[in-house]
Amino acid sequence: MILQGKRSWVFPKPPVIIATGTVAGPEEGEGPLASEFDLVHPDLEMGQPTWEKAERLMLEQATDIALQHAGLKKEQLSFYIGGDLMNQIISNTFAARTLGTPFLGVFGACSTSMESLAIASLIVGAGAGNYAMAGTSSHNCTVEKQFRYPTEYGSQKPPTAQFTVTGAGASIVAKEGKGPVVTAATIGKVMDLGIKDPFNMGAAMTPAAVDTIQGHLQDTGREPGYYDLIVTGDLASVGHPLANEMLRRNGVQMEQTKFLDCALMIFDVEKQKVQAGASGCACSAIVTYGHLLKRIQKGELRRILVVATGALHSPLTYQQGESIPCIAHAVAIESPNPAH
C-alpha cells in the first residue's frame, strides 16, 4: 500500500533520482545559483526565431543533459511526464515529440515540477516503469505575452509582482542507482481564498502551500523538524512570510532558517529587478534539481520537502470575474545514506 493518510504516497522502496538536467536564462545566470546550473544561456533569444522555440530548446537541452548524466539513451526511458505554463503545454508536447518517449502531459502551473516528479516516482515505485523522466520549463517572455501584456508594451509592475524564471529542468527516476531518493509525495487540493490580483500570485498561492504542508505532516506523521529544509516553490517576498504566519497560527512551528522559498533563492531580490521574487515552472525545478539535490549529494542536507506552488491563473476566467485557484504538490527527497 503506497497511500498513506488521505493523499500522500510513501514508497516502501524509494525511487532514486539518478540524474538531472538544468538550463537557465540570462537573468538566472546572474543570480546567486548561476554556477549550479548545467547550462546558462547568455540571452533570451537563444538563436531561435521565437521565444516559444527558445523555451522548447531549453527543455530539449535539459532532457538531453539528464539522459547524458544518467548514461541512458532516450529509447530506454519508459515514460516522460511533463507540463509547462504555455497553452496546450506546447513546450512539453514538442519536446516529447523530439524524445519519442511515451508521454503523460500534466498541468499544474508552477506546481508542475513536483506534480511530474510525484507521478514519475509513483510509476517507478509501483513497478509501472523502469526509468521515468519528469520535466518542465518556463520562459519570461512566453509567459509575459500569454498571461499579461505584449512584452513590447513594457508595462510597469507593482512590487508584489513576480519575475518568471527562464529555464528548464528534468530529472530521471529509477528503481535503483546512485542519487537522492524520493520517500514520499503529497498531492495538493485546489485552494482559492478569493484573491483576484494576477500581480499578487504569491499571496494567492499561500493557502495551497500551507494546506499541502499540513496535509503532508499529518499523513506521514512527520514533524517539520524531520526535514533539514522545507522549501516552497514561488511564494516570494509577499507570500512566503504569509505562509509562515498561517502555519504558526495553525500550530505548525517552522524554524526560520529551515523554511525557504525557491523564488527568493534563484535571484538576488535586493539587487536584481525581479519585484517580489521569481515565479514560473522552472523556478522550483531548477532550484531543486540544480541546487538542492547537489546539497544533498554533498551531505549538507539529509532530507528536504519541496512544496511546488502553482497559480492556476487563466486570463479568460480573470476577465470573467473569477478569482485565482491555486494548488501545491510536495515531494520529500532524502539522502540515500540515512547515516550521512
Added chain:
Amino acid sequence: MILQGKRSWVFPKPPVIIATGTVAGPEEGEGPLASEFDLVHPDLEMGQPTWEKAERLMLEQATDIALQHAGLKKEQLSFYIGGDLMNQIISNTFAARTLGTPFLGVFGACSTSMESLAIASLIVGAGAGNYAMAGTSSHNCTVEKQFRYPTEYGSQKPPTAQFTVTGAGASIVAKEGKGPVVTAATIGKVMDLGIKDPFNMGAAMTPAAVDTIQGHLQDTGREPGYYDLIVTGDLASVGHPLANEMLRRNGVQMEQTKFLDCALMIFDVEKQKVQAGASGCACSAIVTYGHLLKRIQKGELRRILVVATGALHSPLTYQQGESIPCIAHAVAIESPNPAH
C-alpha cells in the same frame, strides 16, 4: 510489476470502474446515443452567463452523478485526475476546487479521457489511492472561440472539419466493487507526420492511434480478436478509414464491425450537421462511460479497447508554422465476469 512490454500497464488485480456520470449538450441529445447519457441539456447556455461556466457546470454535474451512482461522498475520493481543452484546463481546475479533492491536472487534448482513466487505474492498481475519479469535458462554443474563430463570425467549414462534443464524463475507479474492470492501459507517444490543417484533425491523429494500437497489441501479446470492440476516440470519417488502411498495411487485420470510432457513433453523421463527425474531450468520454460500459454490463460486449486520440493543437504554434503533434492513449476495459 505492472509494466508490461515497453509502455503498457497490465494490472494483476484489475481496478473496477464502480460508477460513471455523463452529461451531454443539445446536439448530442439528438444523436443516436441520447438515451445513454445521465443528463442532457436542451441548450448550449445551460442558464450560465458564459459558455466556460456552462462547460464547468457540466463537469461538476458529471462528477456529482458519478459520486451519487457510487454512493460515495466527495470526501471519500482519494484523488481526482482531470483535464480538458481549455487553456489552463479551467473547467477541471474549477471543478476540482468545488470537489475539494486532491487533484492531478492532466492535458492530452481529446486523449485526456483515457489519460485520466489510465492514471486513476494506476493509482488504484498500485495501492496509491482507494477511490480515484477521472474526468473531462468539452463545449462546442468554448473550443470554437479558443481554437478557431469567434463563434459570432459563423465561419464556414470544410467537410474534413469535426464538430466538438458538448458534454462531460467522469468515472470512479476502486480496488473492488461491481462494474467493468480495467485490465490494461497503453501510454501514447507524440506523433507528427507533418499535417498542418487544423480542419483535418482526424487525419493528423491517425498515426498516433495506429501506433498506440500496435504498441498495445505488442506489449500485451493480445491479438485484435481478443477484443469485441476496438474503438478510437475521434478520428471521424476521414481519419478512421485511414487508420484501418494503415493498420492493414502494417499487417494488423481489423474486423470492420469490431473497429469503430466514437466520433461516428455519437452523431448521425449523415443527418446532423457535424461535417466529418465529432471531436472534443467529451466525445470518447461520454461514448465510453455512457454507452460502451452499459453494453459491457448488459453482456453485449466482454472486452473493449478504447483508444482516445488527441490533437495537441495550439493556435500559436500553428501560426508559427508548426504542424500538429498528436497522441493516443488506450485503456482495456473488460467484463468483471469473464465467462459472461
